[in-house]
Amino acid sequence: MPFADLVVGTLLYGALLGVIYGIATAGLSLIFGVLKIVNVGHGAFMMIGAYTTYWFFTLYGLNPVLSLPFSLAIGALLGLAFYYPVVRRVIDAPEMASLLATFAMGLLLQEAARMAWTSDYRGFSWEVARLEIGGVSIYASKLIAAGLALLLLLFHYVVFYRTKLGLAIRAVVQDREGALVVGINVDRIYALSFSIGIAITVASGSLLAIYNPVGINPYMGAILTLKAFVIAVMGGLGSIGGAFIAGVLFGLFENVSYVVLTGIEGVQPLVLTRFIAFTLLLVILLVRPKGLFGR
Amino acid sequence: MGEGLVVEGLESGYGEMQVLWGVSLRVNRASMTVVLGPNGAGKTTLLRTIMGINKPWKGKVIMEGEDVTFVPPHEKVARGMTLVPEGRRLFPELTVEENLLLGAYTRISTRSTAGYREALSQVYELFPRLRERRGQKAGTLSGGEQQMLAIGRALMSEPRILLLDEPSQGLAPKIAIQIIDLLSNLRRERGLTILLVEQNIAAALKNADYAYVMEQGVIIKEGERDKILHDESIRQAYLGL
Numbered sequence: 181m182p183f184a185d186l187v188v189g190t191l192l193y194g195a196l197l198g199v200i201y202g203i204a205t206a207g208l209s210l211i212f213g214v215l216k217i218v219n220v221g222h223g224a225f226m227m228i229g230a231y232t233t234y235w236f237f238t239l240y241g242l243n244p245v246l247s248l249p250f251s252l253a254i255g256a257l258l259g260l261a262f263y264y265p266v267v268r269r270v271i272d273a274p275e276m277a278s279l280l281a282t283f284a285m286g287l288l289l290q291e292a293a294r295m296a297w298t299s300d301y302r303g304f305s306w307e308v309a310r311l312e313i314g315g316v317s318i319y320a321s322k323l324i325a326a327g328l329a330l331l332l333l334l335f336h337y338v339v340f341y342r343t344k345l346g347l348a349i350r351a352v353v354q355d356r357e358g359a360l361v362v363g364i365n366v367d368r369i370y371a372l373s374f375s376i377g378i379a380i381t382v383a384s385g386s387l388l389a390i391y392n393p394v395g396i397n398p399y400m401g402a403i404l405t406l407k408a409f410v411i412a413v414m415g416g417l418g419s420i421g422g423a424f425i426a427g428v429l430f431g432l433f434e435n436v437s438y439v440v441l442t443g444i445e446g447v448q449p450l451v452l453t454r455f456i457a458f459t460l461l462l463v464i465l466l467v468r469p470k471g472l473f474g475r
Numbered sequence: 476m477g478e479g480l481v482v483e484g485l486e487s488g489y490g491e492m493q494v495l496w497g498v499s500l501r502v503n504r505a506s507m508t509v510v511l512g513p514n515g516a517g518k519t520t521l522l523r524t525i526m527g528i529n530k531p532w533k534g535k536v537i538m539e540g541e542d543v544t545f546v547p548p549h550e551k552v553a554r555g556m557t558l559v560p561e562g563r564r565l566f567p568e569l570t571v572e573e574n575l576l577l578g579a580y581t582r583i584s585t586r587s588t589a590g591y592r593e594a595l596s597q598v599y600e601l602f603p604r605l606r607e608r609r610g611q612k613a614g615t616l617s618g619g620e621q622q623m624l625a626i627g628r629a630l631m632s633e634p635r636i637l638l639l640d641e642p643s644q645g646l647a648p649k650i651a652i653q654i655i656d657l658l659s660n661l662r663r664e665r666g667l668t669i670l671l672v673e674q675n676i677a678a679a680l681k682n683a684d685y686a687y688v689m690e691q692g693v694i695i696k697e698g699e700r701d702k703i704l705h706d707e708s709i710r711q712a713y714l715g716l
């Protein structure tokens with residue numbers, strides 16, 4: 181492959197992956213922004229989405245794009261199922277309680293997945309066309325995954341800025357007591373926000389499986405959680421737009437780093453990329469604790 | 476004169492710490508009643524407990540004859556009671572008009588604006604300043620304007636019972652008096668039942684019908700405005716006379 185094509189390909193794939201990282205982090209940011217809790221089990225919810233797409237495709241031959249509504253619905257229900265018995269009780273508790281609770285939720289999903297589906301690595305191959313873009317051949321499925329991620333972001337934006345529910349959510353974020361005295365059922369807003377956040381997270385797991393339909397296993401969530409943390413911090417915790425831009429930057433960074441490091445002998449590109457990512461996280465936390473775009 | 480709001484033996488607090496030790500009071504319909512008391516007496520806690528933001532431990536809250544002790548705040552708003560909280564608690568990043576619309580939250584739907592248009596123009600009539608600044612973020616308003624917005628936001632829910640926690644706090648004396656006079660007008664013109672907590676005692680007493688004095692979580696004195704106004708110990712403790 182000529183060098184120019186390699187550059188274009190790397191950047192293009194990086195940006196597409198980044199868009200998916202962006203929407204994956206939006207769910208985490210929404211939950212943090214509204215409920216002020218960090219969902220340590222984030223990646224496990226994405227894992228559920230990846231399996232959802234995998235099983236619908238493998239068992240019923242369902243077009244992976246069509247598994248998205250199922251992921252959203254499963255996520256929304258999972259969100260409610262965890263909110264009422266667990267999350268609601270830890271909102272006002274010391275931080276450690278919510279960290280432990282969401283960590284436990286992640287473990288529960290992970291072990292349930294292992295018991296139900298074993299710890300085998302799974303993958304599927306969805307035959308769709310390849311497209312030529314600027315001399316680079318690219319899987320249409322990856323473009324579709326990124327397009328759907330943008331659609332989800334749009335949906336998210338519309339809910340947030342164009343509906344009564346969104347106005348109420350923003351009110352709760354800005355002043356919870358103010359929200360109470362205007363008659364907003366704050367508990368219900370928390371439940372809905374958590375549910376929407378988890379729905380988006382599970383759906384982003386589906387998108388990741390469409391983008392890269394291999395390596396689906398019960399433990400895939402851990403690294404996804406860590407990446408989402410790096411991106412969320414880059415974008416400024418709780419900022420959804422920031423998370424999205426940071427996601428794209430991170431996708432670009434990851435791909436470029438991987439390609440560059442592959443060329444160096446004796447280096448494990450995946451491991452070192454991860455290392456650089458966390459060094460980056462540390463630096464951002466020290467230098468710009470409110471994120472790259474924070475004021 | 477009917478009962479607007481009755482509180483019986485109310486107890487509550489934070490965690491293990493009890494703040495209210497059996498507070499009873501009565502606010503007649505379309506009257507203005509004021510609660511006075513030193514810092515830390517539990518006045519804010521009293522209003523928050525009446526509203527349901529703090530859970531009552533014991534006692535009763537009765538709204539126009541109906542027991543609403545354990546009714547959550549959002550339902551109380553829907554039933555016609557709201558609170559202008561201490562520190563105003565506006566939504567700083569939202570515009571003045573969005574703050575006002577949220578005041579009518581229990582009545583608005585995304586489809587029909589009829590429910591709040593009328594209330595909105597009434598609030599703008601009352602506070603022309605807010606109309607001028609309706610596109611501005613609430614956080615950028617001056618202290619006096621913010622207080623107008625807090626009161627306007629509360630009026631948007633068209634309450635029959637209005638609780639206010641130190642609405643004149645942090646305002647220039649002249650504006651503070653204007654705000655309290657305005658509340659008194661609202662009571663007269665709209666028949667609003669008002670329970671007011673105030674540090675600006677002279678202004679509050681001038682307009683109130685009845686007053687309670689609270690110390691360390693209990694009511695230690697109560698009476699008609701004139702009785703409290705002429706009470707020697709109150710004049711010394713609160714009016715500096």
Ligand SMILES: Nc1ncnc2c1ncn2[C@@H]1O[C@H](COP(=O)(O)OP(=O)(O)OP(=O)(O)O)[C@@H](O)[C@H]1O
Pocket residue numbers: 489492494512513514515516517518519520521
């Ligand atoms: N959120 C809270 N958590 C714990 N204790 C609190 C809380 N809010 C108030 N208190 C305590 O409850 C007591 C009563 O406080 P409260 O705010 O009701 O008094 P107040 O009469 O409104 O005082 P002020 O005139 O200063 O507004 C005080 O001892 C205060 O320290």
Ligand SMILES: [Mg+2]
Pocket residue numbers: 518519520561640
């Ligand atoms: Mg107070």
